[in-house]
Amino acid sequence: MALVKYNNNSISAITAASSLTSGAMTLIKEQTASSSATISFVDGTSDVVLDSTYPIYLFKFINVHPATDSVHFQVNFRDGGSSYDATKTSSVFEAYHLESDDSSLAYKASNDLAQSTGVQRITSNIGNDNDQCGCGELWLFNPSSTTFVKHFIVRSVHYGNPEVYVEDYYAAGYCNVTAAIDAAQFSMSSGNIDSGTIKLYGIKDS
Amino acid sequence: MAINVANNNSLASITALPSAVSGGAMTLLETQTASSSSTISFTSGIDDTYDEYVFKYYNVHPSADGTHLQVGFRDGSTAYDATMTTTFFRAGHAEDDGETYLAYRTDSDLAQSTSAQRLGIFIGSDNDQCCSGELKLFNPSSTTFVKHFIARTSNTYYVDYHQDEYIAGYCNVTAAIDGVQFAMNSGNIDAGTFKLYGVS
Numbered sequence: 001m002a003l004v005k006y007n008n009n010s011i012s013a014i015t016a017a018s019s020l021t022s023g024a025m026t027l028i029k030e031q032t033a034s035s036s037a038t039i040s041f042v043d044g045t046s047d048v049v050l051d052s053t054y055p056i057y058l059f060k061f062i063n064v065h066p067a068t069d070s071v072h073f074q075v076n077f078r079d080g081g082s083s084y085d086a087t088k089t090s091s092v093f094e095a096y097h098l099e100s101d102d103s104s105l106a107y108k109a110s111n112d113l114a115q116s117t118g119v120q121r122i123t124s125n126i127g128n129d130n131d132q133c134g135c136g137e138l139w140l141f142n143p144s145s146t147t148f149v150k151h152f153i154v155r156s157v158h159y160g161n162p163e164v165y166v167e168d169y170y171a172a173g174y175c176n177v178t179a180a181i182d183a184a185q186f187s188m189s190s191g192n193i194d195s196g197t198i199k200l201y202g203i204k205d206s
Numbered sequence: 207m208a209i210n211v212a213n214n215n216s217l218a219s220i221t222a223l224p225s226a227v228s229g230g231a232m233t234l235l236e237t238q239t240a241s242s243s244s245t246i247s248f249t250s251g252i253d254d255t256y257d258e259y260v261f262k263y264y265n266v267h268p269s270a271d272g273t274h275l276q277v278g279f280r281d282g283s284t285a286y287d288a289t290m291t292t293t294f295f296r297a298g299h300a301e302d303d304g305e306t307y308l309a310y311r312t313d314s315d316l317a318q319s320t321s322a323q324r325l326g327i328f329i330g331s332d333n334d335q336c337c338s339g340e341l342k343l344f345n346p347s348s349t350t351f352v353k354h355f356i357a358r359t360s361n362t363y364y365v366d367y368h369q370d371e372y373i374a375g376y377c378n379v380t381a382a383i384d385g386v387q388f389a390m391n392s393g394n395i396d397a398g399t400f401k402l403y404g405v406s
Contacts, residue, residue: 023230027406060405062257062344063351095293095310095372101317105295105310131380135344135354157354157374168293168356168374197257201231 025058028200033193035067041200042078042183050182052144054202059138059184061122061156061198068191069128070161072111074119075138077150077175078183085117086150086181090173094124098165113173119187122154123169127161133196134158136169143181149174150181232260236402240395242269247286247387248402254347256404263325263359263388263400264338270393271331272364274314276322277341279353279377280385287320288353288383292375294324301366318378322389325357325373330364336398337361339371346383352376353383 029048031039041059043050050057064073076084092111097103111121123134136156143150154171175181186198235251252259266275278286294314299306314324326337339359346353357373377383388400 023232025231027231060258063348065351095295095374097291097293097315097317097375099291099318099378103293103310103312103315105293105308131350131352131378133351133354136356155356157356157376159352159354159376166291166293166375168295168372 024204026202026204028202030197030199033064033196033198036193038185038187039193039198040183040185048200049202050143050184050200051180055142055205056203057140057143058201058203059140059198060201061137061186061196062135063133064123064126064135064196064198065133065194066126066128066188066191067194068188070125071191072121072189073123073126073134073156073158073193074121074187074189076119076185077181078185079175079177079179079181084183084185086175086177087115087117088113088120088173088175089115090120090171092121092169092171094167094169096160096165096167098163100164111171115176119189120171120173121189122171123156123158124167125160126158127164128194129161132159132161140181140184146178146180148178149176231406233404233406234401235404238400240266240398240400243395245387245389246395246400247385248400249385251402251404252346252384252386253382256406257345258405259343259346260403260405261341261343261386261400262403263340263398265336266326266329266338266398267336267396268329268331268390268393269396270390272328273331273393274324274391275326275329275337275359275395276324276389276391278322278387278389279383280387281377281379281381281383286322286385286387288377288379289318289320290316290323290375290377291318292316292323292373294371294373296327296369296371298363298367298369301368305367316375322391323373323375324391326359326361326371327369328364330362330366331396335362335364343383343386349380349382351380352378
């Protein structure tokens with residue numbers, strides 16, 4: 001066996017560490033929007049893993065800035081075909097607070113889905129002023145199951161227009177399919193994703 | 207250079223791993239323990255290294271009964287006074303089962319204010335009472351966008367209720383946020399642990 005020597009207190013030439021603990025949360029893929037109509041994470045494409053490797057997947061979206069004012073950031077899921085049209089039922093509620101000091105906590109019927117193949121809104125109306133954007137996270141549970149529906153939960157926060165407000169946004173639901181979910185696609189309800197970072201993580205169960 | 211040797215199949219004195227070996231996406235940057243502390247401040251390590259920072263706070267016990275754990279953000283000066291607009295709502299349940307509620311709380315949000323944001327309200331100071339939760343701060347180094355944050359706190363309300371508290375907002379500044387400070391609105395943080403993580 002060749003002798004592997006230490007290199008200034010780091011370890012060089014190591015390519016695998018099967019018995020080392022590497023943390024339960026692994027960054028799989030990061031994508032940066034730049035006037036993008038869609039940002040897609042497709043299992044098996046561009047180093048994306050979205051299969052039975054992990055039981056839980058986490059998307060984080062950071063500083064998502066729309067090209068068009070007052071539009072929704074949204075997601076859809078692919079369940080076997082080439083289309084992002086998995087049937088979904090979901091619930092949404094939100095708290096908002098205007099900079100002018102009006103506030104509310106309420107269910108948001110306009111953003112939920114009932115057995116719909118349409119997109120799921122994961123923010124409300126993000127403004128497109130230069131400093132406006134949205135951030136948040138989406139958890140997708142066991143997308144590779146061919147037995148159960150596929151649950152997801154979302155929490156996001158954004159700087160909204162036209163009323164100028166902050167919104168704390170909650171969505172949850174399930175893809176009502178037993179086919180595996182093997183891809184997710186993000187977009188705006190109108191216009192492009194002008195800029196923003198979307199990351200996909202895998203969460204280990206052992 | 208001294209030769210380091212393997213130690214019973216572990217490796218001693220190693221301070222860095224090669225890029226091929228992942229250390230995980232979440233890195234513990236700092237831990238602070240409160241002990242009759244007027245403030246707990248994180249003054250370094252919040253920069254463009256990570257685009258998300260997570261604070262975990264647990265067993266936060268106030269010295270004064272019925273006081274609030276709160277947070278302020280530093281946006282370039284020495285003061286933790288970044289302008290914020292925020293939301294605050296909570297679910298509550300009395301230990302005697304006599305009341306439950308879910309409602310927005312207008313006295314705990316901020317509208318373009320430089321005051322501190324409440325993360326836990328009316329925390330009890332009985333020996334066993336405290337609050338725990340997490341605060342996520344997105345991309346604090348941006349000099350283009352406002353800085354969003356979300357938080358959730360589980361709290362022992364001083365009148366023997368549990369409260370599940372949800373907070374979100376933005377620092378309405380384009381200057382980078384480079385420091386975060388926790389405090390009670392009155393009295394000290396008698397005890398508690400605060401941890402800062404970077405998410406790669």
